Amino acid sequence: ACDEGEIVIKFSHVTNTDKHPKGIAASLLEQRVNDEMNGKACMEVFPNSTLYNDNKVLEAMLQGDVQLAAPSLSKFEKFTKQFRIFDLPFMFKDVNAVDAFQASDAGQGLLDSMQRRGLQGLAYWHNGMKQMSANVPLESPSDANGLKFRVQSSDVLVAQMEAIGGSPQKMAFSEVYGALQQGVVDGQENTWSNIYGKKFFEVQDGVTETNHGIIDYLVVTNVDWLESLDADVRDQFLTILGEVTTTRNAESTAVNNAAKQSIIDAGGTIRSLNAEQRQEWVDTMRPVWDKFSKDVGQENIDAAQAINASM
Amino acid sequence: MEVILLFSMVIGLLLIGVPIAVSLGLSSILFLLFFSDATLASVAGTLFEAFEGHFTLLAIPFFILASSFMTTGGVARRIIRFSIACVGHLPGGLAIAGVFACMMFAALSGSSPATVVAIGSIVIAGMRQVGYTKEFAAGVICNAGTLGILIPPSIVMVVYAAAVEVSVGRMFLAGVIPGLLAGFMLMVTIYGMAKVKNLPKGDWKGWGEIAESGMEAGWGLFLIVIILGGIYGGIFTPTEAAAVAAVYAFLIASFIYKDMGPLADRGNGKGKLLRKPQALVTAFFHEDTKHTLFEAGKLTVTLLFVIANALILKHVLTEQQVPQHIAGAMLSAGFGPIMFLIVVNVILLIGGQFMEPSGLLVIVAPLVFPIAIQLGIDPIHLGIIMVVNMEIGMITPPVGLNLFVTSGVAGMPMMSVVRAALPFLAVLFVFLIMVTYIPWLSTFLPNTFMGPEIITH
Amino acid sequence: MQHQHSFVDRIEETLIAILIGLMTVVTFANVIARFGFNSNILWALELTVFMFGWLVLLGASYAVKKHSHLGVDAIINMVSPATARIMGIIAVGCCLLFSVFMVKGAYDYWAVFADLPPTSGRWFPTGFADKFRSQSFYEVQDVPMVGFLRFLEDLINYGDEYEKLPKVVPYLVLPVSMILLLYRFIQAAMQIVRGETDRLVASHEVEDEIEEVRAQQGEHD
Numbered sequence: 001a002c003d004e005g006e007i008v009i010k011f012s013h014v015t016n017t018d019k020h021p022k023g024i025a026a027s028l029l030e031q032r033v034n035d036e037m038n039g040k041a042c043m044e045v046f047p048n049s050t051l052y053n054d055n056k057v058l059e060a061m062l063q064g065d066v067q068l069a070a071p072s073l074s075k076f077e078k079f080t081k082q083f084r085i086f087d088l089p090f091m092f093k094d095v096n097a098v099d100a101f102q103a104s105d106a107g108q109g110l111l112d113s114m115q116r117r118g119l120q121g122l123a124y125w126h127n128g129m130k131q132m133s134a135n136v137p138l139e140s141p142s143d144a145n146g147l148k149f150r151v152q153s154s155d156v157l158v159a160q161m162e163a164i165g166g167s168p169q170k171m172a173f174s175e176v177y178g179a180l181q182q183g184v185v186d187g188q189e190n191t192w193s194n195i196y197g198k199k200f201f202e203v204q205d206g207v208t209e210t211n212h213g214i215i216d217y218l219v220v221t222n223v224d225w226l227e228s229l230d231a232d233v234r235d236q237f238l239t240i241l242g243e244v245t246t247t248r249n250a251e252s253t254a255v256n257n258a259a260k261q262s263i264i265d266a267g268g269t270i271r272s273l274n275a276e277q278r279q280e281w282v283d284t285m286r287p288v289w290d291k292f293s294k295d296v297g298q299e300n301i302d303a304a305q306a307i308n309a310s311m
Numbered sequence: 312m313e314v315i316l317l318f319s320m321v322i323g324l325l326l327i328g329v330p331i332a333v334s335l336g337l338s339s340i341l342f343l344l345f346f347s348d349a350t351l352a353s354v355a356g357t358l359f360e361a362f363e364g365h366f367t368l369l370a371i372p373f374f375i376l377a378s379s380f381m382t383t384g385g386v387a388r389r390i391i392r393f394s395i396a397c398v399g400h401l402p403g404g405l406a407i408a409g410v411f412a413c414m415m416f417a418a419l420s421g422s423s424p425a426t427v428v429a430i431g432s433i434v435i436a437g438m439r440q441v442g443y444t445k446e447f448a449a450g451v452i453c454n455a456g457t458l459g460i461l462i463p464p465s466i467v468m469v470v471y472a473a474a475v476e477v478s479v480g481r482m483f484l485a486g487v488i489p490g491l492l493a494g495f496m497l498m499v500t501i502y503g504m505a506k507v508k509n510l511p512k513g514d515w516k517g518w519g520e521i522a523e524s525g526m527e528a529g530w531g532l533f534l535i536v537i538i539l540g541g542i543y544g545g546i547f548t549p550t551e552a553a554a555v556a557a558v559y560a561f562l563i564a565s566f567i568y569k570d571m572g573p574l575a576d577r578g579n580g581k582g583k584l585l586r587k588p589q590a591l592v593t594a595f596f597h598e599d600t601k602h603t604l605f606e607a608g609k610l611t612v613t614l615l616f617v618i619a620n621a622l623i624l625k626h627v628l629t630e631q632q633v634p635q636h637i638a639g640a641m642l643s644a645g646f647g648p649i650m651f652l653i654v655v656n657v658i659l660l661i662g663g664q665f666m667e668p669s670g671l672l673v674i675v676a677p678l679v680f681p682i683a684i685q686l687g688i689d690p691i692h693l694g695i696i697m698v699v700n701m702e703i704g705m706i707t708p709p710v711g712l713n714l715f716v717t718s719g720v721a722g723m724p725m726m727s728v729v730r731a732a733l734p735f736l737a738v739l740f741v742f743l744i745m746v747t748y749i750p751w752l753s754t755f756l757p758n759t760f761m762g763p764e765i766i767t768h
Numbered sequence: 769m770q771h772q773h774s775f776v777d778r779i780e781e782t783l784i785a786i787l788i789g790l791m792t793v794v795t796f797a798n799v800i801a802r803f804g805f806n807s808n809i810l811w812a813l814e815l816t817v818f819m820f821g822w823l824v825l826l827g828a829s830y831a832v833k834k835h836s837h838l839g840v841d842a843i844i845n846m847v848s849p850a851t852a853r854i855m856g857i858i859a860v861g862c863c864l865l866f867s868v869f870m871v872k873g874a875y876d877y878w879a880v881f882a883d884l885p886p887t888s889g890r891w892f893p894t895g896f897a898d899k900f901r902s903q904s905f906y907e908v909q910d911v912p913m914v915g916f917l918r919f920l921e922d923l924i925n926y927g928d929e930y931e932k933l934p935k936v937v938p939y940l941v942l943p944v945s946m947i948l949l950l951y952r953f954i955q956a957a958m959q960i961v962r963g964e965t966d967r968l969v970a971s972h973e974v975e976d977e978i979e980e981v982r983a984q985q986g987e988h989d
């Protein structure tokens with residue numbers, strides 16, 4: 001619990017505290033803030049959506065009821081549609097390209113893009129690249145034709161699934177495992193660590209290593225709250241956050257590789273795509289870009305593509 | 312310390328007759344205004360979030376609606392006829408048939424009081440006519456009616472699933488074996504009492520009656536196939552299954568049973584659809600349909616307003632990190648799983664004296680869930696234990712929903728119902744101990760059909 | 769079976785019936801779309817959830833009027849009428865306090881989405897906040913914007929277009945329902961003060977049904 005006189009930093013997130021990349025990072029941040037800023041500030045972490053889910057937490061933050069959150073990047077499209085760039089399929093070659101884009105002027109500019117609406121982006125936290133899974137083998141995009149895919153609410157992701165002829169479906173996350181198992185939906189997309197953590201691979205024919213998109217998180221806070229802090233407190237807090245970000249992001253690839261290996265060890269099937277097959281997926285999904293290029297801003301797309309080319 | 316104050320305030324307000332929902336909401340608000348820096352706006356946000364953030368709760372209005380259509384459609388009468396045809400000839404036959412009918416109605420309805428009203432209002436009078444005492448009849452139905460929340464579908468299970476984020480489908484499957492077992496135990500007990508006391512038995516009316524009554528009841532009972540088959544056959548999510556069940560129940564009540572709507576008997580016999588084809592359209596707007604929708608809506612309002620305010624209290628407890636503190640205290644006191652489950656049982660039995668079951672679950676589940684996980688207790692097993700505790704709470708004084716309802720249906724004073732329910736209450740206590748310490752009863756079906764529970768919390 | 773029904777009763781009852789009926793139809797339609805046509809109504813779930821919230825929040829005031837909110841009446845039944853009356857007055861006072869808090873909270877919550885200033889004051893409104901951050905841009909997840917609400921774009925969103933329904937629309941139910949709740953509790957308070965009733969609550973969820981059963985049995989006996 002926090003002591004009298006300490007600044008209370010409530011951090012609400014939606015994953016566990018010790019297995020999910022975001023949860024691990026949040027726990028590390030909590031530990032460091034409480035050790036190093038003892039007497040000045042105190043962080044309370046609320047995991048597992050116990051306080052707010054990802055849809056509600058930003059509303060609560062604007063109300064001043066929570067100080068820190070790390071929703072997935074798609075949640076920010078409500079604040080500025082530029083964030084849709086992170087949902088566009090095959091926008092980034094790999095996690096390194098994502099990392100480089102986020103560190104670039106374009107990526108850093110996005111952190112400040114929501115100030116007028118009261119949010120300040122502080123850091124990007126990686127989960128990893130998304131893979132596709134279904135109850136039939138997915139090798140060519142035509143294999144996905146007519147399948148029902150569970151998606152998160154996002155116009156881009158809906159358009160992406162429609163591009164491969166799939167039917168996007170929405171449902172409560174706690175029902176996804178059962179729905180995949182029983183066939184209410186046929187497939188889903190997620191990172192290795194989520195596919196392993198939620199055991200989706202058990203109830204799918206296999207997971208195809210498409211690396212077609214990313215799931216990342218944005219650590220955000222309320223602009224007014226951040227400004228209300230004393231400069232030294234703010235600087236120390238942001239420094240710690242920056243260090244935690246660097247440490248944990250460097251680990252994210254390892255976490256996902258370990259999850260991938262664990263899926264193989266548990267008897268799950270993983271399918272790789274050869275260059276030709278992958279190009280087929282790219283060609284099928286790429287038209288989605290045109291639909292959203294105006295929202296995202298051509299300059300951001302160009303920046304991302306320049307980074308891909310340079311790597 | 313402040314938390315004790317909070318709970319005392321809730322109970323104090325309840326006892327002076329403040330509605331449960333307001334007791335929970337007002338106590339939470341006062342607590343927040345005094346002890347935290349949260350705003351009133353955040354409370355309002357949490358109230359809306361109860362719906363916006365808990366998709367799974369949507370199943371509740373649909374199950375209530377399905378049950379309302381079925382009750383209006385006279386399915387209870389047909390189920391009872393079928394039960395009597397099957398087991399009425401045994402010693403204590405009509406009583407056993409009453410339990411059997413409660414089990415079947417429980418599979419159509421998500422609520423225990425609804426089960427007591429539907430079956431009890433017919434069976435208790437029937438039992439008295441063939442020579443059972445009023446007390447015996449009331450005791451049987453009062454107990455068997457509690458199966459309404461154990462045999463799927465179950466409103467209380469939906470609430471548990473929403474509160475701790477487990478799969479509703481898994482919870483429903485977990486209730487099947489315990490539900491059948493509890494019903495069976497009650498029937499065996501009645502059979503034994505019937506042998507000793509020489510209770511009346513009915514006539515065997517032959518296989519023809521079983522077939523005929525079975526066919527008639529079958530239209531209603533097919534709802535079970537829709538709900539469970541739909542969920543586990545990969546057609547629906549549990550919420551959708553509930554909505555489909557409601558639509559099916561409406562169609563059966565209006566066009567097959569014709570106990571409501573434009574084809575219903577209004578003194579000149581039931582209408583033929585062929586002679587009144589416009590009924591296909593008018594049934595949707597018929598006064599009976601509107602009335603059933605309204606009754607289901609009203610019940611939804613009262614239950615969900617309690618649940619939504621309980622979620623405000625839950626939010627307050629979470630924000631004050633109460634679950635963590637309780638977990639810490641219990642774990643450092645060296646509680647093992649056995650001791651822990653006893654404590655859970657006691658908390659729920661006491662809480663069940665004051666609170667509507669689903670509201671109580673919303674508050675207690677998040678408090679004990681983290682500890683259960685740390686102690687290695689399966690979340691689904693924990694859920695079933697909680698449901699069985701709620702069942703017992705419904706038939707124990709001073710406050711027990713089924714006691715009230717039975718006393719109303721049977722026209723008996725509360726205290727006689729309490730005494731009447733007592734022998735069978737002993738059966739349910741034995742059953743609670745079995746369910747608590749034999750996890751297999753709850754976990755076998757879900758683990759077989761849906762794989763082991765994923766624990767990520 | 770039917771009690772005395774006023775015109776307002778009928779409106780409220782029809783609204784309740786329509787909301788739960790629409791919820792069922794929309795959910796059912798989504799099942800048909802997926803199962804029959806391998807398609808989907810992506811906004812069906814969210815729209816149903818909103819109607820669910822409207823149903824319960826708007827219905828709460830109707831339930832006050834009909835004394836059907838669940839509660840414990842065991843003690844009220846035990847004490848003398850005079851004591852019961854005092855308890856009733858205290859209880860309804862608590863309900864009034866609750867609804868006053870909720871009216872303020874609900875308005876404050878909704879106001880920022882409507883580009884309106886929330887009230888100032890922590891416990892009770894003391895005026896309007898002179899500085900606030902408008903959230904009128906905030907849209908729901910899935911339900912698309914509808915044509916007849918386009919006027920909101922100029923009215924509160926500074927001319928910016930909405931793709932999805934702005935949150936101000938579903939959240940409007942909060943202040944509306946809480947004001948209705950307050951109104952019904954004031955009426956209930958007057959009933960108790962005048963001695964027309966001593967309680968606000970129903971002890972269980974099937975009181976009406978039991979009344980019906982009793983009425984039928986009464987006819988037969």
Ligand code: NA
Pocket residue numbers: 416417418419420421422458459460461462463464465
């Ligand atoms: Na049931």
Ligand code: NA
Pocket residue numbers: 663664665703704705706707708709710711712
């Ligand atoms: Na009780």
